Amino acid sequence: MNLEEFVIALPKAELHLHIEGTLEPEMMFELARRNAVPLPWDSVEATRVAYDFSNLQSFLDLYYAGAAVLLHEQDFHDLALAYLERAHADGVVHAELFFDPQTHTLRSVPFSTVLDGLERACVEAQQRWGMSTRLIMSFLRHLSEEDGFATLDEARPHLHRLHGVGLDSSELGHPPSKFERLFAECRRLGLPVVAHAGEEGPPEYIFEALDLLQSQRIDHGVRASEDPALMARLAREQIPLTVCPFSNVRLRVFDTLAEHNLKTLLDAGLNVSINSDDPAYFGGYVAQNYIDTAAALSLSRAEIKRIARNSLQASFVSDAQRRPWLERLDSLPD
Numbered sequence: 001m002n003l004e005e006f007v008i009a010l011p012k013a014e015l016h017l018h019i020e021g022t023l024e025p026e027m028m029f030e031l032a033r034r035n036a037v038p039l040p041w042d043s044v045e046a047t048r049v050a051y052d053f054s055n056l057q058s059f060l061d062l063y064y065a066g067a068a069v070l071l072h073e074q075d076f077h078d079l080a081l082a083y084l085e086r087a088h089a090d091g092v093v094h095a096e097l098f099f100d101p102q103t104h105t106l107r108s109v110p111f112s113t114v115l116d117g118l119e120r121a122c123v124e125a126q127q128r129w130g131m132s133t134r135l136i137m138s139f140l141r142h143l144s145e146e147d148g149f150a151t152l153d154e155a156r157p158h159l160h161r162l163h164g165v166g167l168d169s170s171e172l173g174h175p176p177s178k179f180e181r182l183f184a185e186c187r188r189l190g191l192p193v194v195a196h197a198g199e200e201g202p203p204e205y206i207f208e209a210l211d212l213l214q215s216q217r218i219d220h221g222v223r224a225s226e227d228p229a230l231m232a233r234l235a236r237e238q239i240p241l242t243v244c245p246f247s248n249v250r251l252r253v254f255d256t257l258a259e260h261n262l263k264t265l266l267d268a269g270l271n272v273s274i275n276s277d278d279p280a281y282f283g284g285y286v287a288q289n290y291i292d293t294a295a296a297l298s299l300s301r302a303e304i305k306r307i308a309r310n311s312l313q314a315s316f317v318s319d320a321q322r323r324p325w326l327e328r329l330d331s332l333p334d
């Protein structure tokens with residue numbers, strides 16, 4: 001089995017994926033035409049050329065501009081189904097999708113329109129490919145906590161359809177402590193919590209996500225390697241880090257994949273998984289992230305299996321649901 005066949009054969013979960021970040025330029029132009037929404041670019045090619053980012057904010061500016069073409073339930077359905085089909089082809093058996101309701105409700109798209117479309121695609125993916133999914137509502141941290149509470153109020157009639165809450169968008173200057181009360185309320189409502197931390201922000205933000213938000217996973221978390229005490233804690237408590245190698249290179253957290261610290265994190269005993277974050281913007285879906293990262297860091301097959309196993313262990317499914325995936329994974333050769 002070559003590396004690509006091996007990676008695709010591994011049952012794996014994708015745990016860090018923004019559904020708005022799967023909007024390929026082709027679909028962006030199709031939806032812009034369908035919905036008569038103007039775009040800042042002239043063509044699909046010109047759009048891809050514009051995807052030359054200097055940091056997280058330079059990406060987010062384009063990402064929010066692109067998301068403006070999403071208006072109707074069918075749009076959200078088509079977006080999510082295209083991603084789920086692509087993920088299935090990559091050997092993803094379970095996907096936990098972030099969606100950013102505020103990106104849409106601020107444009108007067110109702111919360112229920114977004115959720116209805118995404119959920120219909122998830123049901124279809126289960127029926128067609130046996131894929132399991134979860135939807136995680138993510139708050140935009142560049143907005144106020146009050147805005148987050150207003151979004152939570154809109155979500156209240158739909159809480160049984162959500163599997164958790166997250167925190168994303170511009171990290172620097174917007175520490176987890178800004179959202180302590182909002183996340184306490186989410187936990188009171190029974191929603192599991194995850195948060196982006198330590199992508200561009202310092203280790204202190206990871207401590208805050210753990211201690212103030214009680215985040216069950218850390219999205220990114222790569223800057224943890226700057227703090228030995230934090231590394232020891234992440235290893236001891238087996239707090240999963242959902243790492244996104246292509247994203248980190250495209251957003252200049254690391255200059256090259258060969259300089260990525262994923263293997264350092266793995267060698268320190270952390271629960272590290274590989275994920276695609278915003279694959280339409282960062283040059284590849286999850287299997288390609290595994291393949292290129294494994295090649296750049298000379299990961300062994302046993303290490304690649306361990307990363308896929310971590311993704312299944314860190315997912316929000318029950319032990320009974322993950323058992324057959326783990327058995328299939330363990331039956332593959334090292």
Ligand SMILES: Nc1ncnc2[nH]cnc12
Pocket residue numbers: 018021056063168169170171196199247277278
């Ligand atoms: N990598 C990322 N970091 C923070 N917010 C995001 N929203 C979409 N992708 C993101």
Ligand SMILES: [Zn+2]
Pocket residue numbers: 016017018168196219277
């Ligand atoms: Zn992300």
